[in-house]
Amino acid sequence: MKINRPRGTRDFLPEVTARRRHVEGKMRDVVKNWGYSEIITPTFESLDLFTLKSGEGIIGELYNFTDKGDREMTLRPELTAPVMRMYVNEMQATQKPLKLFYFENCFRYERPQKGRFREFWQFGVEVIGSSRSDADAEVIALATNMLDSAGIKGDLHVGHLGIIRHILSVLEIEQQSQIMRLVDKKDDTGLDDYLEQINAPADLRRNLLELICLTGNDAVEKARAVIGGIPELDTFKELLTLLDAYGIDYNVDFGIARGLDYYTGMVFEIYAEGLGAQNQVCGGGSYNLIKLFGGGDVPSTGFGIGFDRIMEICDIEADEPKKVVVISTDSTRLDAIKIANELRRVAPVHLDIMKRNFKKQMSHANYIGADYTVIVGERELEAGKVTLKDMESGEQSLISVDEVTRKISLRSI
């Protein structure tokens, strides 16, 4: 019986895996240089963690299960909630800010399509303990730097939920959520219809529609003209000033709603070309989940990067390490093992385990793209040396193992 890979999952073959690790490494370098520390949380969590954050409706999209102790569990669909849970469980006494990052697989029970899988990888950052614009700006700058390191030119949209919430504050919570959803989808006709349907006040309607299409450098001033001087606008203005200092291009977009109730202020999304319907590669904002999870009133800000979508559009290739193949005959096989071990201190070394003859070993070395072959034959051993062959040029020389080590390590630098 042939067993297939589960729907929405992928096998990563060696070349692809190498590329993924390479790009991951680049992004890791960036986030570490910003002083962030990596954390790992469990692959599965209590189902409650996510229903508390997102409501019962989320269960339809989860890989949940009942364990043998009758506990309701789920594979994690994202990492913000687990990180916040971890903070509440064991990091509340740590001095702020906490600057954390993670790179882990997540699971969602969804219909797979381009850029969307049932198992996917998220690179994420959470800053815990600062409600300042400085934290928001740093997080956005970090996100763009990480994308830069993968060679992704993203389109950054920045907004602030406080402003749209201010306009909607006279409505019922239910109505606010519905409007936020429509705004987030950029469904203008749907929004119009809905405002009509709930009989929203005329000035609210005018202000809202005006606000969500404001763009450009003076968007903040225009917003001020529409809704007056509210503190959220000053905060947002401050954020933009900081982003300018970081040298980051952005589009002001008051239409970003993220659809989620726990986002409190700054929100941002980064889009990229070439991904079809799933063109968002990064999303984040400031939020407060810690209070919801039974901790103090601690603000946070963070983002998640869809790593698989990055890989879809990034064209960085991993550089291959130098490969060495040690070639032996039946009579020199045992010596070849010792020599291979020596050489493994400086390069990846392959040794025949197929009982191939000399010619076949050479042919195989060529097939796997060896940079060097080291021939360990009777003639060489009699001289206390080995033959080093450069597979590119075909040149070969009879030298000692130490000399081989030296030559190979010089070349791979």
Next chain:
RNA sequence: GCCGGGGUAGGGUAGCGGUUAUCCUGUAGCCCUGUGGAGGCUACGAUUCGAGUUCGACUCUCGGUCCCGGCCCCA
């Protein structure tokens, strides 16, 4: 959950209601047991699953499943 397009050796493909099917590539072996890439030969290897129509289905019909694109959703 919905709409559309697909599924033929490990990978990529061709064809046809009528001898278990083409070509490329691959893998293993040989020509050739101390020097790779080429060439020749041999072997291995497939019609997604189920039901129906039919004398006969890889081909036609229906259903499942999986893949791809989109909708919904997207914490």
